[in-house]
Amino acid sequence: MKTRFAGKFVVPLSLSLAALAVAGAAQISEVPPVTMGLWQTETTSTVTGLENTPMAGMAAALGRAHATQSCLTPEKWKSDIQGFNARQQHGCTLSNVQQTAQEISFDEVCSQGNGVNKSHVDIHIDSAEHAHGTVVMTIAMPNLPQPMTVNMSMVSHYMSPACGDVKPGEGRMIK
Numbered sequence: 552m553k554t555r556f557a558g559k560f561v562v563p564l565s566l567s568l569a570a571l572a573v574a575g576a577a578q579i580s581e582v583p584p585v586t587m588g589l590w591q592t593e594t595t596s597t598v599t600g601l602e603n604t605p606m607a608g609m610a611a612a613l614g615r616a617h618a619t620q621s622c623l624t625p626e627k628w629k630s631d632i633q634g635f636n637a638r639q640q641h642g643c644t645l646s647n648v649q650q651t652a653q654e655i656s657f658d659e660v661c662s663q664g665n666g667v668n669k670s671h672v673d674i675h676i677d678s679a680e681h682a683h684g685t686v687v688m689t690i691a692m693p694n695l696p697q698p699m700t701v702n703m704s705m706v707s708h709y710m711s712p713a714c715g716d717v718k719p720g721e722g723r724m725i726k
Contacts, residue, residue: 586679587625588712591725592705593618600699613701618726622714630720653677666692680709 594617601610643661656673668691674684683706691698717723 584676584679585623585682586709586712587623587628589620589710589714589717590623590707591618591620591710592707593726594703594705596701596703598699598701600695600697604696606695610699616726617724619722619724620710620717621722622717622719624714624719627719663692666690682707 596614596617598610598613601607642663643659646658646660648657649655654673654675656671659668659670659672661668661670668688670686670688672684672686674682676682683704685705686701686703688701688703689698690701
């Protein structure tokens, strides 16, 4: 699962589901298990490990609920899967993969310079129009006084077949 750290955590639905397709299958599935179109994802997070540091304000901002909209297309799905495969070839490894038709969980470890990011991901596809999941991420970097832990929950739901002004690959923060 791809999660970015750049002042906020964003978990686009397509990346979460791309992780599902790649993690459990030797062959990449180019057929998404959900409906194509506009999706909205609500995330809530807690961040620990930055208390009493100059980064405490950033941790508080990361801990607020966020809502994003993203446009899922077959092309975006395919490019996300290819990007996930590239992460595995550049310092990230998957382990403990468990998959059923409706759920997947796995661990991912990524080494970046002198730092290590460890994640445990659990994703549930409730239907072609609804998914939810959790991510627990520990980030250990030399510039952090101690490891930072992020506990995130997400709920995604399909909104419409038309994405409007939301372009594939360019999610929109709405809250």
